[in-house]
Amino acid sequence: MTDKMRLVKFLVYGCQMNFAEAERMEGQLRGIGFESTEDAEQADLILMHTCCVRETAEDKAYGKIGEIKRLKREKPSLLFGVTGCMAQKESDALIRRAPHIDFVLGTGRLGELRRVVEELLSEREGDCQHIVDVVEDGTLPEEGLPARQGAVSAWVPIMYGCDNFCTYCIVPYVRGRERSRRPEDILREIEDAAAKGFREITLLGQNVNSYGKDHKLADFAELLTMADKVEGIKRVRFMTSHPKDLSERLVAAVREGRHICEHFHLPVQHGSDAILKAMNRNYTTEKYRELVRAIRREVPGASLTTDLIVGFPGETDADFETLLDFLREIRYDAAYTFLYSPRSGTPAAKLDGQVPDEVKHERLERLMVLQNQISLEQNQKLYGTVQEVLIEGTSRTDENIWTGRTRTGKIVLWPHQEGECIGELAQIKITQPQTWVLKGERMEG
Numbered sequence: 001m002t003d004k005m006r007l008v009k010f011l012v013y014g015c016q017m018n019f020a021e022a023e024r025m026e027g028q029l030r031g032i033g034f035e036s037t038e039d040a041e042q043a044d045l046i047l048m049h050t051c052c053v054r055e056t057a058e059d060k061a062y063g064k065i066g067e068i069k070r071l072k073r074e075k076p077s078l079l080f081g082v083t084g085c086m087a088q089k090e091s092d093a094l095i096r097r098a099p100h101i102d103f104v105l106g107t108g109r110l111g112e113l114r115r116v117v118e119e120l121l122s123e124r125e126g127d128c129q130h131i132v133d134v135v136e137d138g139t140l141p142e143e144g145l146p147a148r149q150g151a152v153s154a155w156v157p158i159m160y161g162c163d164n165f166c167t168y169c170i171v172p173y174v175r176g177r178e179r180s181r182r183p184e185d186i187l188r189e190i191e192d193a194a195a196k197g198f199r200e201i202t203l204l205g206q207n208v209n210s211y212g213k214d215h216k217l218a219d220f221a222e223l224l225t226m227a228d229k230v231e232g233i234k235r236v237r238f239m240t241s242h243p244k245d246l247s248e249r250l251v252a253a254v255r256e257g258r259h260i261c262e263h264f265h266l267p268v269q270h271g272s273d274a275i276l277k278a279m280n281r282n283y284t285t286e287k288y289r290e291l292v293r294a295i296r297r298e299v300p301g302a303s304l305t306t307d308l309i310v311g312f313p314g315e316t317d318a319d320f321e322t323l324l325d326f327l328r329e330i331r332y333d334a335a336y337t338f339l340y341s342p343r344s345g346t347p348a349a350k351l352d353g354q355v356p357d358e359v360k361h362e363r364l365e366r367l368m369v370l371q372n373q374i375s376l377e378q379n380q381k382l383y384g385t386v387q388e389v390l391i392e393g394t395s396r397t398d399e400n401i402w403t404g405r406t407r408t409g410k411i412v413l414w415p416h417q418e419g420e421c422i423g424e425l426a427q428i429k430i431t432q433p434q435t436w437v438l439k440g441e442r443m444e445g
């Protein structure tokens, strides 16, 4: 099985969790002699790891699935698998719609990839068989170490699934209930990443704050503290934090940690209590304000970023103005802004009061103008300060400019100097704060 090198082409869509899962799938495939390629024409296996958070993501995936039919015609030995959220949701309907798909693996079955591919390869000579492996609530895949991309930052999933059922979100239906990995498995993986030269890890989950509620071996604050002690790791990050589960213990762990970065990504989604209730977010703006006060009191200088949804069903002009006021009050360092789009299969898609598209776009535009202004003002406060930056590599547009991040997660650009290496920490003086980046110069020594 392993004597012949085969090539796999990954097509990965969606969130950071999907990219982290693709690395783990690649790790499994390496064990049976696969290398990855960028060229689909050369591939022996094409693996599409899908997202279905938005209806448009699904339409795009179907378009891509259609394109792969030609490759299968030209190279009948080519294997084609669809995995992840859309595979979970559509299951064997995918094969009915596109019979050139060889296998479908749901979100809880990614650990079966190696077995399924081996099975199909051994049957290639005979009749083509379809495999569909989708379970309602998957077990935890401890499928070996990932084949990591990059050289500095490693993503480490700590839990899978979500119990929260926000009314706009399909994730709990396709990723199942929360399942936490065991702390020793996570730590082993972080140690392995450190031994391979990675300097930063990001602990990943749909809601990391509820880590360990199932197995009770450690809570998230304890896990963070353990990760902080792994030799060689200089930075520990985490995402995403649900505000309803953010604990004082977690804030204290960030304050006390040596390598735990002072950055909280705390999605508020909206600034109106009526909309938060309709979203089933399970906190009020007042409770959220208390969290922000605690973070700023206990971890001075921490950055705060968020996600916002504009145009949720029932959002009135007054709700929207309340959201703008909330942003003026909280003053986030940055916000990821989204237009609400109905996702079939979620309760919000059936709510009355869907907001017309032009109104949504107009509100989003106003929101972005305001947030960009706030982000710029937040960054301007850093003018003249010296920031510790982890060097990530060269800028995409200019190889003489280097890029890295502050502990607070802000992107910094500066002219490359002799002797600087990726993965090192550098002291950069901020000379030109902008809306999305900080430009600076390296301090001697």
Ligand code: SF4
Pocket (backbone or CB within 6 Å): 162, 163, 164, 165, 166, 169, 170, 171, 172, 206, 207, 242
């Ligand atoms: S917390 Fe809400 S938005 Fe996040 S994955 Fe779970 S249901 Fe979706």
